[in-house]
Amino acid sequence: MTSPVITVFMAAYNSSGFIEESIASILTQTFKDFEFIIIDDGSTDDTASVVKKFTDSRIRFIQNEGNKGLPYTRNRLLTLAKGEYIAILDSDDIAYPNRLQLQLDFLYAHPEIALCGGHSKIIDKNGLESNNEIIAPTDDSINMRILFTNPFVNSSTMFKTQAFKEVNGYRDYALAEDFDLFIRISEKYKVANIDAFLVKYRIHGENITIKRSEDQEKNELQILKYIQDSLGMPFNITHLNLHKQLFTNNLKKTSFLSYFDLLNAMKTANTKSKRFDQQKVNRFLFNKWFEILKSKKANVKALNWYFKKELYHPSFFNFKQFRKVFKISLRGLIS
DSSP states (O other): OOOOSEEEEEEESSOTTTHHHHHHHHHTOSOOOEEEEEEEOSOSSSHHHHHHTOOOTTEEEEEOSSOOOHHHHHHTHHHHOOSSEEEEOOTTOEEOTTHHHHHHHHHHHOTTEEEEEEEEEEEOTTSOEEEEEEOOOOSTTHHHHTTTSOOSOGGGOEEEHHHHHHTTSOOSOTTTHHHHHHHHHHHHSEEEEEEEEEEEEEOOTTOGGGSOOHHHHHHHHHHHHHHHHHHTOOOOHHHHHHHHHHHTTOOOGGGHHHHHHHHHHHHHHHHHHOOSOHHHHHHHHHHHHHHHHHTSSOOTTHHHHHTOTTTOOGGGOOHHHHHHHHHHHHHHHHO
16 A cells, blocks of 8 residues: 555644534645544643544544643654654644645655645634734745744644654654744745645634743743854853743833844854854844834834944945835834
8 A cells, every 4th residue: 555645733632612623624625645643732622523524534533541742742753754744734633635635745746845734814703714824934034034033824834754854753842842843844845835724723712822921922932042053152041031021022122222232142153153154144134123123113222233344345235125124113203
């Protein structure tokens, strides 16, 4: 028996209210050559009963002995996955009918890319679409965007099984293990997003990922430390905390020049480690600095800060940016 092209994976825990629709969205895909691994992580509701209603032979339903957590459950893919690619769908989300075909076509056309995702529509607990969307970045700076954000919607991702196994799967960073995986794949391979809507992402009161916890805060710090280590930055608790503020978009008004110091430290470290293309990352870090300046609506020193030589280069000049920063400086003068 030949192996399927794709392993679709769904981890489930107390998902009886949503999982039927999620499963159906995979079984009705336009691309048919896949296995569908569903692992119930010790649910105490009717999740298992709902899954067992489906008789499609492509489904491989597995039940953990008790609640083991997402990292353990997802890492079962290391031995279970038979497909060349792994596609993730959370048990409360919905895949568009052509999702698998679009991603497979893209990965076949770009064999150097090991991980890709796409956009998502936001739906509520009843499956109704809102006016909100998650537009994933599709430019060539995605691997650098990982410095400050997770540029992927987990439920939209597809990655090469070989790459997943090369990095030894997920690490035990509960509620952040997907982001950590994407970082480590991006260190070895090119990554991308497709300019298409691939999934409907459900927001409801029981979303695990929107319930922040002390463990999640701790794990995010560990991941950011890993990012800094990979850049070649020496450990500095101040830089780590500043990095966390940028990552969570929780900027402090009193820390603007400290953010500049952090970005400059990243630039300096990359010059030695060559983790990223130097010219591209220098421009990226300068644009990040502009974003930080832009967040402060009135600042008499904004224009001077924009041109600070440690990050600025004449080739980075952008008239729209300049005009924006000039207005911020002007408001600072008259406020």
